Amino acid sequence: MLVLSTAALTFFLAIAYALSQLRERGLGPADSVQLVLYFVPAMLVFAMPISALLTTTLVYGRLSADNELTACRASGVSMSSLLWPALAVGLLIGCTNFVLFDRVIPWAKESAARVGTDHIERIFFNRMQTKKSFEYKAQGFYIYAKHTEGQMLYGVVARYMNPNGQRFEAKAPAAYVRFFPAEATTEVREVPRPESGKPPRHLTREEVASAPGCWDARVVNRGRAMVQFFDVYATDESNERSMLDSPTIWEVLMETQVLKPEQLTLSQLNRRLGNARDTFEYKNAVALGAGPEALDQTEKSLRAATVAEMQSRYASMASCVLLVGLGAALGTMFRHGHILTAFAVSMGPGLFAIFAVLLGVHMVKAAPAQAHSLIWVMWLGNAVVAVLDVILVGRLLRQ
Numbered sequence: 043m044l045v046l047s048t049a050a051l052t053f054f055l056a057i058a059y060a061l062s063q064l065r066e067r068g069l070g071p072a073d074s075v076q077l078v079l080y081f082v083p084a085m086l087v088f089a090m091p092i093s094a095l096l097t098t099t100l101v102y103g104r105l106s107a108d109n110e111l112t113a114c115r116a117s118g119v120s121m122s123s124l125l126w127p128a129l130a131v132g133l134l135i136g137c138t139n140f141v142l143f144d145r146v147i148p149w150a151k152e153s154a155a156r157v158g159t160d161h162i163e164r165i166f167f168n169r170m171q172t173k174k175s176f177e178y179k180a181q182g183f184y185i186y187a188k189h190t191e192g193q194m195l196y197g198v199v200a201r202y203m204n205p206n207g208q209r210f211e212a213k214a215p216a217a218y219v220r221f222f223p224a225e226a227t228t229e230v231r232e233v234p235r236p237e238s239g240k241p242p243r244h245l246t247r248e249e250v251a252s253a254p255g256c257w258d259a260r261v262v263n264r265g266r267a268m269v270q271f272f273d274v275y276a277t278d279e280s281n282e283r284s285m286l287d288s289p290t291i292w293e294v295l296m297e298t299q300v301l302k303p304e305q306l307t308l309s310q311l312n313r314r315l316g317n318a319r320d321t322f323e324y325k326n327a328v329a330l331g332a333g334p335e336a337l338d339q340t341e342k343s344l345r346a347a348t349v350a351e352m353q354s355r356y357a358s359m360a361s362c363v364l365l366v367g368l369g370a371a372l373g374t375m376f377r378h379g380h381i382l383t384a385f386a387v388s389m390g391p392g393l394f395a396i397f398a399v400l401l402g403v404h405m406v407k408a409a410p411a412q413a414h415s416l417i418w419v420m421w422l423g424n425a426v427v428a429v430l431d432v433i434l435v436g437r438l439l440r441q
Contacts, residue, residue, distance in 0.1 A: 052089040080154035095369040102373030132366030163221035214271040259322035264295035303351035318344040346410035371434035398423030
């Protein structure tokens, strides 16, 4: 019962969580299945406590309804001995959650972030067909098109930066887009202009930038994108408009991937908490010339996000033991073995404990300056469940 309910709830949550990513990245069947599987460990930590709560409520409710508990106690078996199996299950699930949080989930989330992102061309054209625009924030490149057909864009507006750092906004009736992977040859050929006899030019690829020296970030080379405009009007920062013939712009698709708190192990979280200034986000703020107040705010935000992630993991692990104990007590007292009754009785405390953790994480991240004073919100659900455990289990032991 525990395995079946956990599996069903986990895959339901994983598929629901992955739906937005599937559409955003335009993934095929194989990548879609892979992405869902990577989301399974993260959903498992939510599904296991709820499934264990439901299972213990149902099992102890069935035993109580069939007078099996009464028979055991008449045979000299104490109530504390009958509750020990539930506690053991809770401890086992808590230890499993610890391993998932510390080892499996960081790896799975980092792997999930890479699924489909190597196929930048597919993501681009899927975005253009569904949302009509694409933005590559790492390079400050944005393009919009009213209509997309194959590799041709029509009714195009693009914002980009030339090699001298000057920003341009270009408008053209049509544009041709082509992508070249990072391992492509050094020389590529421009597409000839439609209805034009001009010969194509040769362009040389730029060298790949090196990765930053930060333990929590890396630079990934996605290749290069070529956008050839036809009959384009380009406007620079001074709003001077000039008529260009068929210009071609190149974008080196370099992306900095920064590890998020949920992608870090506990040892890495402790490192980030102890020295937030050693992270990429802080060093990047320094490189961009942020002032003392902005740097202080960045450091507080980094620490708050780290504290929120660590405390949410601890609270989730503790809730496993507390919810299983509560399920056993509720099942014994209500004496109903029907699954719907067990579900109705157990869902309230379980959902409240999870909601408190999620709410606490949101509040801590929203108010970095009061991070430590808001940690109690994450533990509020566990505190309520613990009080119920003490009251209900204590009453059972006194009977």
